[in-house]
Amino acid sequence: MYRIAIVDDDAEQCAGLHDMLRDLIPAELDCEIGMYASLGELDGRQVDIVFADICLGDGENGIEEVLQMFADRSAVQVIYVTGHVEYCSAVYDTRHIGFLVKPVRRQELADAFHRALGRLRDLREQPFAVRFNNTSYVVRPAQVMYVESKLRVAVFHGENNSAVRTYMKLSDVAERLPSRFHRCHSSYLVNFDFVDAITKSDFVLTDGTHVPISHRRWPGSNDAFERYMVNPDE
Known part of the structure; x- marks a missing residue:
């Protein structure tokens, strides 16, 4: 947004x-x-x-x-x-x-x-830095498949099971990421670049990971993904 x-x-x-x-x-x-x-x-x-x-x-x-x-x-x-x-x-x-x-x-x-x-x-x-347990990590948006929120900790999941953690609200994370990242659940953001399929309950990513879609957010998530497929650069 x-x-x-x-x-x-x-x-x-x-x-x-x-x-x-x-x-x-x-x-x-x-x-x-x-x-x-x-x-x-x-x-x-x-x-x-x-x-x-x-x-x-x-x-x-x-x-x-x-x-x-x-x-x-x-x-x-x-x-x-x-x-x-x-x-x-x-x-x-x-x-x-x-x-x-x-x-x-x-x-x-x-x-x-x-x-x-x-x-x-x-x-x-652009890449940006986050901190967790006194260590700074670099987050590269193009390499993030999805973001998960767990007990006030945002986890940036990448390919090959890589992950970067930081203390950040998911809403604040969304403000730092490109528009192809969509909030499909109260605890998840998904990067449409890595989506292979969408079902009534989740996004299926290129590595087989299933990212859940809440019932309330499914219509908006489906519409957003369809728009992305038509105009991926928007």
């Missing part, structure tokens, strides 16, 4: 951008769009892409807020949206991937949105 935040103190502008974005998102892409009047409302929220107005209510400056909130969150893709072209240089004090001038044109919005998605996909493909 990709979590998108639109921040604009003008409710009409916010809703208009929301509707344009919703039209641009393909059906197979799992996205959640939230609308906010202030960047401060994002404090503590998990977000992947932020469309931020620069001149917000009560004198709030979007550039300064982005600098404070996302300086150490390089994975967050920031796209500025403003009616003030004079800020086109000031935004370079912050990490961002787009600068859109109101009224926003559909094609420019689409271009910025797809750049952000591409960057997120690239980041989620």
